[in-house]
Amino acid sequence: MADKRKLTTADGSVADPQRDYFEDVxxxxxxxxxxxxxxxxxxxxYxxxxxxxxxxxWAMTAAHGRDDVPAHRVxxxxxxxxxxxxxxxPTRMQELLEAEGVAVDDDTVVDFKNRLWDPSIELAS
DNA sequence: TCTATGACTGGCT
DNA sequence: AAGCCAGCCATAG
Structure with missing residues (x-):
C-alpha cells in the first residue's frame, strides 16, 4: 500500500486513517x-x-509483505x-510456530491458555 | 450506491 | 455441547 493514497485536501484533513491503526497493530x-x-x-x-x-x-492481511511482523503469532x-x-x-504457519517452540495440533496451539500473551495484561502499566 | 464477505467474538438456542 | 445469529466496519464486486 503506497502512501500516495493520501487523501490530503485543501482543508489539510486526514490522510488514510486506517494506515494509522494498522501500524499500531x-x-x-x-x-x-x-x-x-x-x-x-x-x-x-488493547x-x-x-x-x-x-x-x-485485515491488518494482518495487509502485513503480508512485511517480514518484521510475526503474523503467525496471532x-x-x-x-x-x-x-x-x-x-x-497451509502448513507454513504451523511450521513457523513449531520452529519457535510452540506445539500445534490439529491447527490449534497446544496449551494455548499458557502460551497466550495478552497485551492488555502484559503491557499494562 | 448497495450487497456480500471476512485472519473475530460473545451470546443465545 | 455444538451450532447459529447478530454486531462489528473496511474492501471488493
Missing part, C-alpha cells in the same frame, strides 16, 4: 515474545479499536490458526 504484534501467541480480540481491546477483531485480521480466541491459509502453504 503491527507495533503490538512485533512485541509478542517468541514462543508466545496472542489473539485478534486482545489486540483490538488498542481500543471500535472496529473490532475483524479489522485486526491466532483466534480458541488458539486456532485461522489464518494459516494466508501463508504460502
Amino acid at each position: 503491527y507495533e503490538v504484534v512485533k512485541q509478542v515474545p517468541v514462543g508466545r501467541v496472542t489473539t485478534y480480540g486482545s489486540i483490538a481491546q 488498542l481500543s479499536l471500535r472496529a473490532g477483531a475483524r479489522m485486526v485480521g 491466532v483466534n480466541r480458541l488458539g486456532i490458526l485461522s489464518g494459516k491459509n494466508f501463508f504460502g502453504s
